[in-house]
Amino acid sequence: MAFSNKPKKTNSFYQSNLCTTLFFIVLFTIPALFLLHTSTSSICTNLSTNHGNRPWSGDLRSAEFAWNRLSFLQNYPPRVTLKIAVFSRKWPITTTPGGMERHAHTLHMSLARRGHQVHIFTSPVNNINSPSVSQDRNNNYPQIHFHEGEAGKWRYNKAWEQFDEENQREPFDVVHSESVALPHWLARNVPNLAVSWHGIALESLQSDIYQDLTRKPLEPISPAFNKSLQGVVLKVLNEIRFFRNYAHHVAISDSCGEMLRDVYQIPSGRVHVILNGVDENEYGLDSSLGQDFRSKIGIPENASLVLGIAGRLVKDKGHPLLYEAFSKLMLKHPDVYLIVAGSGPWEQRYKDFGRQVLVLGSMNPAELRAFYNSIDIFVNPTLRPQGLDLTLMEAMMSGKPVMASRFPSIKGTIVVDDEFGFMFSPNVDSLFKALKDAVREGPKRLAQRGEACRQYAAAMFTASKMALAYERLFLCIKNETFCTYP
Numbered sequence: 488m489a490f491s492n493k494p495k496k497t498n499s500f501y502q503s504n505l506c507t508t509l510f511f512i513v514l515f516t517i518p519a520l521f522l523l524h525t526s527t528s529s530i531c532t533n534l535s536t537n538h539g540n541r542p543w544s545g546d547l548r549s550a551e552f553a554w555n556r557l558s559f560l561q562n563y564p565p566r567v568t569l570k571i572a573v574f575s576r577k578w579p580i581t582t583t584p585g586g587m588e589r590h591a592h593t594l595h596m597s598l599a600r601r602g603h604q605v606h607i608f609t610s611p612v613n614n615i616n617s618p619s620v621s622q623d624r625n626n627n628y629p630q631i632h633f634h635e636g637e638a639g640k641w642r643y644n645k646a647w648e649q650f651d652e653e654n655q656r657e658p659f660d661v662v663h664s665e666s667v668a669l670p671h672w673l674a675r676n677v678p679n680l681a682v683s684w685h686g687i688a689l690e691s692l693q694s695d696i697y698q699d700l701t702r703k704p705l706e707p708i709s710p711a712f713n714k715s716l717q718g719v720v721l722k723v724l725n726e727i728r729f730f731r732n733y734a735h736h737v738a739i740s741d742s743c744g745e746m747l748r749d750v751y752q753i754p755s756g757r758v759h760v761i762l763n764g765v766d767e768n769e770y771g772l773d774s775s776l777g778q779d780f781r782s783k784i785g786i787p788e789n790a791s792l793v794l795g796i797a798g799r800l801v802k803d804k805g806h807p808l809l810y811e812a813f814s815k816l817m818l819k820h821p822d823v824y825l826i827v828a829g830s831g832p833w834e835q836r837y838k839d840f841g842r843q844v845l846v847l848g849s850m851n852p853a854e855l856r857a858f859y860n861s862i863d864i865f866v867n868p869t870l871r872p873q874g875l876d877l878t879l880m881e882a883m884m885s886g887k888p889v890m891a892s893r894f895p896s897i898k899g900t901i902v903v904d905d906e907f908g909f910m911f912s913p914n915v916d917s918l919f920k921a922l923k924d925a926v927r928e929g930p931k932r933l934a935q936r937g938e939a940c941r942q943y944a945a946a947m948f949t950a951s952k953m954a955l956a957y958e959r960l961f962l963c964i965k966n967e968t969f970c971t972y973p
Contacts, residue, residue: 548759551760553741555956559959568604570657571595571603571604573605574668574669575609576609576668578607586685587666590665590685590763590877593953595607597950597951598957604630605629608650609633609634610646612639632649660964663681665685679734681759681961682736682737686871687726690874694870695716697872700913731754737760737960741899744759762948763875763953765950767949767951772937773885780857780858784826785845786861791926792822792864792930793824794823795825795826795861795864796867797828797858797865799829799831800832802833803871806831814840823843825845826847827847828858829849830848859885862887865887867889867890872895880901883901884948886941890921892912
């Protein structure tokens with residue numbers, strides 16, 4: 488009975504201990520796990536970069552490297568028109584799209600241009616009055632099905648009803664779920680489904696840890712972090728249990744593919760690595776465009792170096808790191824400038840820096856093209872290990888070197904060569920050192936690195952390369968004959 492006198496305090500003590508124990512288990516176990524993954528990823532990268540000298544052939548389902556490393560010809564195999572269903576939470580019509588929406592748009596626009604019947608099932612937007620809007624399929628444009636309801640709010644059950652009606656009219660050859668747009672209990676029953684993972688719970692757990700490590704010494708732990716920590720471990724376990732029921736998995740980075748095979752225990756033949764791509768017609772090297780843009784926004788001609796960052800100005804994108812690191816850099820280098828393309832909570836803080844930081848707000852693709860060409864190096868201090876940030880690919884396609892967080896997904900897929908730029912641990916000191924190294928090298932050396940980036944991006948990260956790889960996967964799902972490469 489003595490133990491029941493203060494039940495609330497005892498329970499609180501055990502909950503606190505449980506939270507602390509879980510934290511340190513995760514904190515020390517996950518990095519060790521990823522050291523193994525990084526090693527494997529490096530081996531995979533080294534082998535796969537030799538494909539040009541040693542052609543690969545066989546069943547594509549057995550390939551554990553990114554399909555982007557292979558050559559898929561525009562007219563081979565012979566043209567087969569597929570009917571493709573796509574579930575995407577949002578479709579970029581009028582708003583500034585996020586990375587996943589941009590990926591979905593780029594991919595499925597490309598597939599539609601290749602003659603496939605693409606049906607998009609997505610949430611409604613403000614300027615669409617009817618619950619379903621379809622485009623003329625003769626225009627090589629996807630047919631868009633907006634379900635009824637509140638604009639921007641994804642209701643998978645309504646989307647599923649529209650899909651079911653269309654599927655009964657004429658069955659789909661393949662169903663593509665962008666991440667968790669289609670919930671597990673529905674998706675597991677679809678034999679011809681491929682789900683693309685833009686982030687999984689294990690990677691999200693890492694992101695939470697890296698964000699918490701940016702806390703100041705006397706800053707308290709966020710209640711949201713405590714709550715997230717207690718729930719995310721169970722989420723990882725649940726994912727491991729139900730992921731195996733999906734027919735096909737598309738990982739968008741080599742490290743994610745390894746996690747799905749090794750940690751989530753999904754058979755290799757059902758895990759396919761296809762990297763995201765960006766429209767090669769929108770991004771490219773254009774020095775005169777960059778110079779004009781510099782003049783337009785007020786970068787002086789005597790600037791010794793111009794850094795750039797693009798995306799949402801939020802904590803998980805690493806802005807606490809860049810804010811502090813650049814504030815230290817400014818003290819010694821008054822002629823170094825930072826261009827910030829994006830909007831969010833950190834916008835005003837950057838504006839407070841004064842003349843050396845130019846905050847331009849959100850940009851459309853045409854403006855981003857000029858932005859990338861105006862900088863000497865692109866900085867991405869993300870604290871999110873999941874997925875691959877399209878801005879890194881866009882910068883490389885524009886002939887710019889990159890400075891990025893040392894995460895397995897980025898190291899194993901993007902910055903696979905030291906020539907491509909600089910990598911840093913996700914902390915202020917490491918980023919500050921990388922910034923100083925870039926300043927010391929100067930624009931001329933960085934331009935040489937940028938050319939190496941442009942060549943690599945043109946071989947790996949184009950929209951056409953991504954679309955051809957997805958097309959081959961979808962053909963393989965429809966008919967195993969197409970699974971044999973070449």
